[in-house]
Amino acid sequence: MQTHALVDFFRDHEREALRAFYEFPVVWHEQAYGFAAVDGEETVAAGSLYVAASLGQVERLIVAPERRRSGIGRAILAEMAEVANYYNCHKMTVMVPHERSAQRFFEACGYGVEAVLPQHTFKLDMAMMRKYLL
16 A cells, blocks of 8 residues: 555544544644753753653653763653643653663652563563653
8 A cells, every 4th residue: 555545544534543442532632842951062962752642752861971860861851741741641651671770760750660561672671651740
């Protein structure tokens, strides 16, 4: 099937399919946002947030190694939460390797483990973490 035919099909049928799937009318809102911390001319950290269906999903958060443990990551997460709150998201989620440093960082930022997916990515257990906003 050609790409334009798929786009047309989804446009024509997605709203009804979402209504049938969730069993209530759905107004789907999707947005992607980028965040950066800049020092002079240098970007020292960046992150991206995806917002859809009253959820904020942290897609990535990267801090330059020499700038870690300085609060920059927490500050970017706080900005992400402000955007998610603006769109009435009830929680933010992120997936990280289970029982590794990224999980400890997000726990320190108020996230809790919602589920562990065994051998999910690169055959590693992955923790789906969440932070309730409302």
